[in-house]
Amino acid sequence: MKFSSININNFRQYYKTVDFDLSTSDEKNIVLIGGKNGYGKTNFLLSIVWCLYGEKISQIDDNFKKEIQKEKNYSSFMQQSINWSAKKEGIDTFSVSIFIEEIELPEITKLSSNANKVIIKRSRNTSNTEEKLSIIDPISNLEIFDEEEDKFNFINDYIIPVDAAKFVFFDAEKISEIANLSIKEEGSFINDALGKILGLDTYETLIDDFEFYINTLKKEGATKNLQEQIIDKEKAIELS
Template structure:
C-alpha cells in the first residue's frame, strides 16, 4: 500500500486547498520536516481523522485525550475548521427558519456561500491495495465536516467510482477491514513521543493490545486464527467420538479451565492495583 496524495482543505492550520503528492523516484521514502508549531503533528492527525473519524480514539490514547479535552467528538471536529473560516461562519446572520431549511433540503443558490466557508475535508489517495474479489488500482477516501450543520460525511471511491459492496458494508468498516485496521494503525501514524510511549508500556492491558497489533503487522494473526480453528475442530471431533463418561469428564475439565482463567484475570487486575499502591507509597 502506497499513499499517492493527501489533500487538506481548510483543516486546522492548513488554510485553503493544500495538496501533497508522493511520487516515488528511486526510493519510496519521504521526509516531512518543519519547526515546532508549523503543522507536522496536524498533518499526521489529519490522516488518522480521514480514515477513522470518531473511531480515531481506538488508534491512540492521545486522540482519546484530545477529544475528551474538547468535551466530545462534535466539539473536537468543530475546532478542526480553520479559525478564520469558523469566525466567518459565526458572523453570518442566518435565521432559525433558514437554518432548518438548509438542514432539511441542503444548501441552495442563495446560501451556497456558507457551504464554501463552513466545510473542511481531508482526502487521501492510496495505490497498490489488494481487495479480494474487487479489481482496484486506486482508493480515494475523503472525510468532510460541515461546521454550520454539524454533519460529518465520508466518501470512498475505487478507481474513481462508487463501489456498491463497500457502500453496503459501510465505509468505516470497509476501511478498517480492507485498507488499514485500527489495531495496526498505531504503527503507521506516530512521532518520536509515540516511540517513547511504546517503549514504556507497562500495564497488562496495554501489553495485550500491543501484542495483538504486532500479530496483525507481522501477519501472525492469520496463522493463529487457523491454529485456533483447527484446535476447536479437534476438540469437537474428540467430544463426538468419546464415551458419555469421557464427555462428562471433558466438560468438567473445560469448565475448570475457564474458572481458573477467570481467576487469573482477577489476580492480574489485583496485582496491577497493588503495584499502583506500592508506587504511591514509595513516592510518599
C-alpha cells in the same frame, strides 16, 4: 500499498485546498515532512488518522485522546477543527482525502476490473455535525460501499487495522519513548500492533478453532459412557 497524495481542505491550519504529492520513484522512495513548531506537522498526521478512523482517533494516539478530553467529547473537538479563516467566510465544511495506490482489493462489483487504487475521503459539516466517509473508485468515481460498517471493515482489513494504526501513525518525538520500553506492560501496545500487522491474531484464532474442532470430533467419536463422563466434567468445570 502506498499513499500517493493527500488533499486537505479547510482543516485546522490548512486553509482552502492544500495538496500533498507523496509520489516516489525507485531512486527517491522516502518522503520527509518537516516544519517549525505550530506549522501543522501534528495536524497533518491528525488529518490522515481522522480521515481513516473518524471517531476512533482517540484509540490511535494518546495526544489526540487528551485533546478530545480537553474539549469534553469528539464532537466538540471536531467543531474546533475547521480553519478559522474559512469559518469567518461562512464556510462550514472541511475534509481530507487520501489517494491510495498499489493495494490488493477484494472482488467488489462496484470496482473497476483490475482495480488497485481507491480514494478515501472524510468530510464534516460544522453546522449540522454531519460526518461522511466515502470510499471511491477513482476510475469510475463511484462510491464502493453504502453501509458504514462495510467502509470501516474495508479500511480495517485492506488499509491499516485500527489496532495497528497506533504503531504506524505516531509523532516522531515518540521514537525515543518506544526505544526505552522495557517491561511487558509498557510494550504491550507494540505487541498488539505487530500482531495485527503480521496476522498473528488470525493465526492464534485459527489454532483455537482447530483445537475446538478436534475436541468436538473426539467427543462425537467417543463411546456413550465416555461422552456422559465428558459432559459431567464440563458441567463441573462450568460450575467451578
